[in-house]
Amino acid sequence: MNYLNAGYGLKSWLLTLDHKRVAWLYFISITGFFFLGGAAATLVRLELITPAGDLLSSDAYNQMFSLHGIVMVWFFLIPSIPATMGNFLLPLMLGARDMAFPRLNLMSWYVFILGGAFTLTAVIAGGIDTGWTFYTPYSTMFSNGAVLAAATGVFIVGFSSILTGINFIVTTHKMRAPGLTWFRLPLFVWAQYATSLIMVLATPVLSITLVLLGVERAFGIGIFDPALGGDPILFEHLFWFYSHPAVYIMLLPAMGVVSEVIACFAHKRIFGYKVMAFSILAIALFGFLVWGHHMFVSGQSIYAGVAFSLLSFLVSVPSALKIFNWLATLYKGHIRFDAPMLFALSFIGLFLIGGLTGVFVATLALDIQMHDTYFVVAHFHYIMVGGMVSAYMAGLHFWWPKITGRLYPEMWARVSAIIVFAGFNLTFFPQFILGWAGMPRRYHAYAEEFQLLNVFSSAGAGMLAVGYLLPLLYLLWSLRYGARAGGNPWDARGLEWTVASPPPKENFATVPRVDSEAYAYDTPQ
Amino acid sequence: MTRPNNQTTVIVAHQFETLEQQFDADLLGMWLFLVTEALLFSGAFLALAVYYHQYYDTFSAAARELHWLLAGFNSVILLTSGLAVALAEQAADQHRRRLTLWWLSATIALGVAFLGLKGYEYYMEYRAGLVPFLDQPFAFSGPDPHNAMLFYNFYFAITGLHALHMIIGLMVLLVMLVLTYRWREGARVARQVRIAGLYWAFVDIVWVLVYCSLYLLGR
Amino acid sequence: MADADDRWQLLLFPESASSVSGQVDTLFWAMVVACGLVVALVFTVLLVFGIRYRRGSPASRRGSPLLYHNRWLEIGWSIPVLAAFLFFFAWGALLYVEILDPPTPEDGDARRVNVIGKQWMWKFQHPEGIREINTLHVAVGQTVRLRMTSQDVIHSFFVPAFRIKQDVLPQTYTRLQFTPTKVGRFDLYCAEYCGLSHSGMVGEVVVMPPSEFQDWLARRDRPGTPQQDGERLFRQYGCSGCHGEASSVRAPDLAGLYGKPVPLESGGTVTADAQYLRDSIVFPSKHVVAGYAPIMPSFKDQISEEDLLKLTAYIQSLTPEEPDAP
Numbered sequence A: 001m002n003y004l005n006a007g008y009g010l011k012s013w014l015l016t017l018d019h020k021r022v023a024w025l026y027f028i029s030i031t032g033f034f035f036l037g038g039a040a041a042t043l044v045r046l047e048l049i050t051p052a053g054d055l056l057s058s059d060a061y062n063q064m065f066s067l068h069g070i071v072m073v074w075f076f077l078i079p080s081i082p083a084t085m086g087n088f089l090l091p092l093m094l095g096a097r098d099m100a101f102p103r104l105n106l107m108s109w110y111v112f113i114l115g116g117a118f119t120l121t122a123v124i125a126g127g128i129d130t131g132w133t134f135y136t137p138y139s140t141m142f143s144n145g146a147v148l149a150a151a152t153g154v155f156i157v158g159f160s161s162i163l164t165g166i167n168f169i170v171t172t173h174k175m176r177a178p179g180l181t182w183f184r185l186p187l188f189v190w191a192q193y194a195t196s197l198i199m200v201l202a203t204p205v206l207s208i209t210l211v212l213l214g215v216e217r218a219f220g221i222g223i224f225d226p227a228l229g230g231d232p233i234l235f236e237h238l239f240w241f242y243s244h245p246a247v248y249i250m251l252l253p254a255m256g257v258v259s260e261v262i263a264c265f266a267h268k269r270i271f272g273y274k275v276m277a278f279s280i281l282a283i284a285l286f287g288f289l290v291w292g293h294h295m296f297v298s299g300q301s302i303y304a305g306v307a308f309s310l311l312s313f314l315v316s317v318p319s320a321l322k323i324f325n326w327l328a329t330l331y332k333g334h335i336r337f338d339a340p341m342l343f344a345l346s347f348i349g350l351f352l353i354g355g356l357t358g359v360f361v362a363t364l365a366l367d368i369q370m371h372d373t374y375f376v377v378a379h380f381h382y383i384m385v386g387g388m389v390s391a392y393m394a395g396l397h398f399w400w401p402k403i404t405g406r407l408y409p410e411m412w413a414r415v416s417a418i419i420v421f422a423g424f425n426l427t428f429f430p431q432f433i434l435g436w437a438g439m440p441r442r443y444h445a446y447a448e449e450f451q452l453l454n455v456f457s458s459a460g461a462g463m464l465a466v467g468y469l470l471p472l473l474y475l476l477w478s479l480r481y482g483a484r485a486g487g488n489p490w491d492a493r494g495l496e497w498t499v500a501s502p503p504p505k506e507n508f509a510t511v512p513r514v515d516s517e518a519y520a521y522d523t524p525q
Numbered sequence B: 001m002t003r004p005n006n007q008t009t010v011i012v013a014h015q016f017e018t019l020e021q022q023f024d025a026d027l028l029g030m031w032l033f034l035v036t037e038a039l040l041f042s043g044a045f046l047a048l049a050v051y052y053h054q055y056y057d058t059f060s061a062a063a064r065e066l067h068w069l070l071a072g073f074n075s076v077i078l079l080t081s082g083l084a085v086a087l088a089e090q091a092a093d094q095h096r097r098r099l100t101l102w103w104l105s106a107t108i109a110l111g112v113a114f115l116g117l118k119g120y121e122y123y124m125e126y127r128a129g130l131v132p133f134l135d136q137p138f139a140f141s142g143p144d145p146h147n148a149m150l151f152y153n154f155y156f157a158i159t160g161l162h163a164l165h166m167i168i169g170l171m172v173l174l175v176m177l178v179l180t181y182r183w184r185e186g187a188r189v190a191r192q193v194r195i196a197g198l199y200w201a202f203v204d205i206v207w208v209l210v211y212c213s214l215y216l217l218g219r
Numbered sequence C: 001m002a003d004a005d006d007r008w009q010l011l012l013f014p015e016s017a018s019s020v021s022g023q024v025d026t027l028f029w030a031m032v033v034a035c036g037l038v039v040a041l042v043f044t045v046l047l048v049f050g051i052r053y054r055r056g057s058p059a060s061r062r063g064s065p066l067l068y069h070n071r072w073l074e075i076g077w078s079i080p081v082l083a084a085f086l087f088f089f090a091w092g093a094l095l096y097v098e099i100l101d102p103p104t105p106e107d108g109d110a111r112r113v114n115v116i117g118k119q120w121m122w123k124f125q126h127p128e129g130i131r132e133i134n135t136l137h138v139a140v141g142q143t144v145r146l147r148m149t150s151q152d153v154i155h156s157f158f159v160p161a162f163r164i165k166q167d168v169l170p171q172t173y174t175r176l177q178f179t180p181t182k183v184g185r186f187d188l189y190c191a192e193y194c195g196l197s198h199s200g201m202v203g204e205v206v207v208m209p210p211s212e213f214q215d216w217l218a219r220r221d222r223p224g225t226p227q228q229d230g231e232r233l234f235r236q237y238g239c240s241g242c243h244g245e246a247s248s249v250r251a252p253d254l255a256g257l258y259g260k261p262v263p264l265e266s267g268g269t270v271t272a273d274a275q276y277l278r279d280s281i282v283f284p285s286k287h288v289v290a291g292y293a294p295i296m297p298s299f300k301d302q303i304s305e306e307d308l309l310k311l312t313a314y315i316q317s318l319t320p321e322e323p324d325a326p
Helices: A010-014 A019-047 A058-077 A080-094 A102-124 A138-142 A147-174 A187-219 A232-265 A273-289 A302-330 A339-362 A364-370 A374-404 A410-437 A448-481 B019-054 B056-063 B068-093 B097-127 B145-182 B186-216 C021-052 C071-100 C210-219 C226-236 C239-243 C274-282 C305-317
Strands: C111-118 C121-125 C131-133 C135-139 C144-150 C155-159 C164-168 C174-178 C184-190 C202-208 C261-263 C269-271
Touching: A010 A019, A019 A058, A019 A080, A019 A102, A019 A448, A058 A102, A058 A147, A058 A374, A080 A102, A080 A147, A080 A187, A080 A232, A080 A374, A102 A147, A138 A147, A138 A187, A147 A187, A147 B019, A187 A232, A187 A273, A187 B019, A187 B145, A232 A273, A232 A302, A232 A339, A232 A374, A232 B019, A273 A302, A302 A339, A302 A364, A302 C021, A302 C071, A339 A364, A339 A374, A339 A410, A339 C021, A339 C071, A364 A374, A364 A410, A364 C021, A364 C071, A364 C164, A374 A410, A374 A448, A410 A448, B019 B056, B019 B145, B019 B186, B056 B145, B068 B097, B068 B186, B097 B145, B097 B186, B145 B186, C021 C071, C111 C135, C111 C155, C111 C305, C121 C135, C121 C305, C131 C135, C135 C210, C144 C155, C144 C164, C144 C305, C164 C174, C202 C210, C226 C239, C226 C305, C274 C305
Parallel strands: C111 C144, C135 C202
Antiparallel strands: C111 C121, C121 C131, C144 C174, C155 C164, C155 C184, C184 C202, C261 C269
16 A cells, blocks of 8 residues: 555545645656746757747747746746655655645645746737736837736736745654654755745845736836836746745755765765755855846946845855765765766766856856857756756656666666757857857847858757657656566665655554664665 | 533544654644745835835835725724634633634624725725726826836735735634534544644734835835 | 968957957967866876776875865965966956056047947947947057947947957946057957847948048048037027026036036045936936036937937037047
8 A cells, every 4th residue: 555546536636635645746847848848948949059039920020038037937946856856755854744735735736736827828828928027118018919917817827836835844853753853854955945935035136026027017017118217127036035045946956866966976075065955055045145136238337236246156155065975975985877877877867967057147248248149048048957857857767766666677768868958058159159149149040151050950959859768758758668676786885775666655664763874875775 | 601512532644653653743834834825925125115216205105195094994804803713712722612703704804895995995995096907097296207117017916916925814714613513523623623723823914014104114 | 351471260269450469369378278177187187097096996095185175285276376367367367457447548639429229220320420330440559439229128348359448338427548550451240238239230341541541531431520419409408598608596416527527416436427318318317516407408309319428428529628539
């Protein structure tokens, strides 16, 4: 008897209070949104094969990149690891029977779906063409798209984030098993905790920004309207004050997953545990101080720009330390190259490049050239897709046996990992060159000399699509035909591996007591 | 004094080990939620502060058109409701069901009175031609009506957002009223009233900030 | 299409055509080298460790101080990272300030060109009064100072070959300065998404040898210079009624005002730059001068962006010592 067969029927799933089933609800929804955002990206890359705007009309193209951004950011990246793996694993890793607030957990999913419904309505009823950044006064006074519906959808889904964050923080504080002190927690838990702090502190600022945008659009209450003396730069400040920490909401859980996977597949304790934990907190904290680096040429004070640049360099330091510590974990380990590890190593390489190119754009004089060009697009895709999605895949494959009780086909998974790595680089590396050459972003038609690299990029996108479709197929296949998994098929450490696969509904029959440090790979299980 | 039904079974939610752990978690959850609300309003106040700094003269002149005395009286009503809910908490702690019901009802009544007066204030502003949106005619006598419109936009947006939170607070208090009436367990009800009271106190505090920043700053 | 050195053609490296582009490129390549080294190092370590310490390999795993934490190692690799970051930060910051807040050219030889961005075109106003759309003609070696505003949404003025970019905002003036060092035609792009034809809002900066440029200027139609038109507008809108010599209304004197600090009624001072002048016309109560009553009427929605720039140019010309301040 496990959580999957403890009740059948739609009602037992749609009204579940079991955090593991809520995780499944999220998993299915965000997979749907991922492929929707991916479809939009496919159309964008198809259009960009030729310099002329010949596949889509200008309006349709603008809607495509806006849809891609909005869906990927708010309906895939931000919930991804926290709402799926975080929801599933946090109580298990803490030795608890469920989250602190199971009903709030379920409600957060319904809020997510409601937000998604509003946003999809926006897409159908007129489309949204403001970009995911909604800059005023274009979004408030000039766009003919369904801005209000889209802003409302994003506003609603923000509450989903906030509720998840509150749940994770309270659960981590109040529901750790006896003996499980803060510095014995897996780094995945530290990562979720820091992420939840950001969710709780940053999302409300987005909420108020969207409220002000919405009332301006709906009632003519002009807060950012330059004709009334309003300031569009104020919108940018408020928007980025949330949206920069938001990228750490996406990144930190990924780093948590990578730590778990590397420790297991090097069969070694993570090097420098305390530095790793404090780096996570440092990234979360410093992440709130750098938002102005999106505005170096916006007309903001150039001396504010100097301050933001310095802070942006400083926020990169803890990330660098984490990379070094992961490498040091590999030293004198016993490394296996199963699919989760391949994805985790992908993360390290691609996040490194993404992070270093972030340092490029943090460099003030260079950002003048690179702002709003394909260089920035490449930079953030290296972090988000090369980094975060690779980590998501790593975690998905790592915990798949635990979540489903089935093993996925290893060969196909390794093939996917390699296709994704190759396809990703082919798609996005040429964009660094395009950006430095001056190709602006959000361009429907572009200058002839940019075509060759755009063709490479679109070809890579095709490869990436294959790389992401494969797991959809073999993971689904494994649900029915995969070999059954034992409680701990990877010989990993952590409380989640001490229960059956799939876990029983109540997680633990008796509350476990923890006596050892995290990652006790030097002792046999 | 009637005593509530003596209940010996204590129901702890299945994910918690003890009732104390459950209550601690619930309280921490509400505090975290209030932090998010604080940040929500801070965004609006920050924007207001930026524009106040830029258009000090016009904003002050516009603020002087607001009905500060009426709103001041309304503030007293709201603060009194805060006192009422605190007394409700105290009564619940003492397991005094009737008294708790009385104080909760008083809180709700005062809250409704506040909203009523606020609505009347909005109506007066509408009649005076100080509603700069929904295509209403705007009648400001100072030199820069456009900047004044900006002030009034903030006034309506911020007080509107606050009123929305008050309505939500009233609904929460109504639910508390029902739960108190049913009185399933004294300790549980006391804790629930305390958490609801926290939210109401927050709504109170935000109003104080609203009043000071919109009504008083220009004087 | 821009001419480019052949060896860079394949890599699409942009031409270096302004006084700062060389410096920007040096910084860029320095960072490429530094980051490239780091990437090579990390990939090598991954490869070496992956092979040497794969499960079942005979390499020794005997414990050493490096196994789980090592304070000196961690400090040891943090300090060079921090130092390298601070070095590149400082370099980038200094160059940035030089590009976006450059000193006024000493020989006063800079040309002031007004730029109005609108959906979906660029409008240029030369100091001789010549107007251009989407193409800007300038002379090689002569500094150009742009005063930019938008008629509608946020745009951004971007010339890759010059390594310059600055957003163009409604109701606000932003500025950008460049000195072209190469003759040729260089792409101009709008670099802030502005709606339907954002990708159509492109143009060219045409840099000509000075003599050719003079010929070009001579051939063009010149309606009045911005200052001349501005003077006409100053009378037309009645500004001289209060700000003129013979006025009975007490209004601040505009002669010699430009670039000076202005004490405000609300306390503090503000510098009388182009933005100040524009704000005073459109939102007069925003900066009421100390000692004056807020009685100036607003000209909001009555004067176009082009005309506002001309009025500003005229008022600026009333301060002869600083003809080319921002």
